[in-house]
Amino acid sequence: MSILRHASMVIGAIAISEAAVAQPSISSGWFNSNLSTNRCADTTSAALSALGFTNIQRTAVGVGGHYGDYAASVTCATAKGVIAVNVAGPDVDTSRDHVQSITQKIQNTR
Numbered sequence: 001m002s003i004l005r006h007a008s009m010v011i012g013a014i015a016i017s018e019a020a021v022a023q024p025s026i027s028s029g030w031f032n033s034n035l036s037t038n039r040c041a042d043t044t045s046a047a048l049s050a051l052g053f054t055n056i057q058r059t060a061v062g063v064g065g066h067y068g069d070y071a072a073s074v075t076c077a078t079a080k081g082v083i084a085v086n087v088a089g090p091d092v093d094t095s096r097d098h099v100q101s102i103t104q105k106i107q108n109t110r
Helices: 003-021 037-050 092-108
Strands: 025-032 054-058 062-067 070-077 082-089
Touching (some): 037 070, 082 092
Antiparallel strands (some): 025 082, 054 062, 070 082
């Protein structure tokens, strides 16, 4: 195998590896709740703020915010009696930890 061909294969493998590492992870969770949509949004906003999330924004059905490279979205599906928590970011374990922290904070401040 020529050095040029071997070098191009190594460079290609590195590029593919870097692309794989850069893939975001999404972690999700949900729990039952009897909160109204407004109370859910208020509680979620306070929970995200207390956990250090920034750029917290309310929508018609939930709340979102950022924590560094991580984005959280909490949907208050109160007509179904459910609150869904989703976090996207570069590391699956950290995304999962954020989902658990957000869920616990909301449940503990209801």
